[in-house]
Amino acid sequence: MGRSSRISSKDGLTKGAWSALEDEILVDYVKTHGEGKWSNLAKQTGLKRCGKSCRLRWMNYLRPDIKRGNISGDEEELIMRMHKLLGNRWSLIAGRLPGRTDNEIKNYWNSYIAKKAKDQFPSTRSVEIIDKKADARVDLHGGVALSSGVCPQQQGKEDVIQLNPDMKNAAVTGPLSGNGLTKPKLELSKSRVGQLSSTSGEVENTPTNFILDFSSEEFCNMLDYDFAKLNDANINELENAIEAESGGTLLNPPLSQEIMENNGGFSSSAAEGDQPNNNNSNMVSAADLFQPLFLDSNDGWQLGDDIDILFSN
DNA sequence: AACACCTACAACCGCAATGAA
DNA sequence: ATTCATTGCGGTTGTAGGTGT
Numbered sequence: 325m326g327r328s329s330r331i332s333s334k335d336g337l338t339k340g341a342w343s344a345l346e347d348e349i350l351v352d353y354v355k356t357h358g359e360g361k362w363s364n365l366a367k368q369t370g371l372k373r374c375g376k377s378c379r380l381r382w383m384n385y386l387r388p389d390i391k392r393g394n395i396s397g398d399e400e401e402l403i404m405r406m407h408k409l410l411g412n413r414w415s416l417i418a419g420r421l422p423g424r425t426d427n428e429i430k431n432y433w434n435s436y437i438a439k440k441a442k443d444q445f446p447s448t449r450s451v452e453i454i455d456k457k458a459d460a461r462v463d464l465h466g467g468v469a470l471s472s473g474v475c476p477q478q479q480g481k482e483d484v485i486q487l488n489p490d491m492k493n494a495a496v497t498g499p500l501s502g503n504g505l506t507k508p509k510l511e512l513s514k515s516r517v518g519q520l521s522s523t524s525g526e527v528e529n530t531p532t533n534f535i536l537d538f539s540s541e542e543f544c545n546m547l548d549y550d551f552a553k554l555n556d557a558n559i560n561e562l563e564n565a566i567e568a569e570s571g572g573t574l575l576n577p578p579l580s581q582e583i584m585e586n587n588g589g590f591s592s593s594a595a596e597g598d599q600p601n602n603n604n605s606n607m608v609s610a611a612d613l614f615q616p617l618f619l620d621s622n623d624g625w626q627l628g629d630d631i632d633i634l635f636s637n
Numbered sequence: 638a639a640c641a642c643c644t645a646c647a648a649c650c651g652c653a654a655t656g657a658a
Numbered sequence: 659a660t661t662c663a664t665t666g667c668g669g670t671t672g673t674a675g676g677t678g679t
Contacts, residue, residue, distance in 0.1 A: 380647090
């Protein structure tokens with residue numbers, strides 16, 4: 325499997341599948357010189373491979389401690405849990421699975437777990453959160469983290485909401501643009517981000533600051549919890565909110581003080597390290613959670629494109 | 638048997654971070 | 659402070675082998 329054709333590039337380097345002889349040269353080199361200095365390898369051994377290719381071959385295939393094939397149930401469970409927590413940070417996930425490479429886990433995820441999860445929740449609403457800045461991505465499917473990238477079976481039906489680039493230091497608000505339910509966008513201002521973060525710790529519990537003080541990970545955790553309980557009623561509410569907001573007017577009142585008080589773990593003090601409160605009786609519904617996202621468009625927010633949330637059927 | 642399609646996975650690519658010069 | 663090389667990461671691609679028709 326994999327690639328087999330051997331190509332010589334313009335600079336005389338070989339690309340494509342590695343031969344047994346090349347592997348042998350690489351292994352011998354690493355035995356003698358240790359890992360690293362990959363660029364020197366080609367020079368010193370005459371191997372017609374770039375350093376990058378050598379490193380990849382060693383890390384993903386030739387390393388003696390690599391465990392190959394048959395990912396166990398325990399490993400799979402761990403991968404799923406880690407992915408739920410970290411998104412597509414394959415190297416971090418691989419770091420928790422001795423002998424497994426990031427490439428292997430990525431391949432396994434893309435070819436097996438994602439499909440399995442899709443099959444498991446074929447008709448459930450899904451939500452995908454993408455933190456482009458942190459390079460984190462979480463797909464929630466009825467509360468279960470799914471795959472990276474493509475949301476299942478709803479191509480052309482995504483609603484996109486773009487949030488601020490850094491949950492810890494920025495507000496989440498702004499006008500929706502786009503064409504209604506098909507692809508609404510939530511926008512924000514990076515200049516405003518600076519203003520708000522400078523008042524952190526002193527600000528009142530406005531809905532904006534409610535979101536403001538969470539790291540993207542904490543925010544994802546909140547969404548994970550809330551969306552496990554997402555039902556048609558608040559899906560509709562959310563969709564109505566998006567539709568109405570496309571006119572650019574204030575749609576929903578801010579989160580009530582009552583909601584804020586009932587969710588002490590979600591207060592602005594979370595910035596100091598509090599974790600989201602997972603007590604059911606104190607849960608904010610998905611619609612409540614997202615109400616603060618739809619604020620007055622006259623605020624002058626500009627586009628920020630570092631975090632996406634996709635709602636999909 | 639032949640062909641088309643699917644799956645698994647090795648390898649490549651582009652980008653960002655890091656460190657040395 | 660800047661430039662450049664190296665390293666590491668995640669996304670994507672290409673292909674052998676498997677499976678279905």
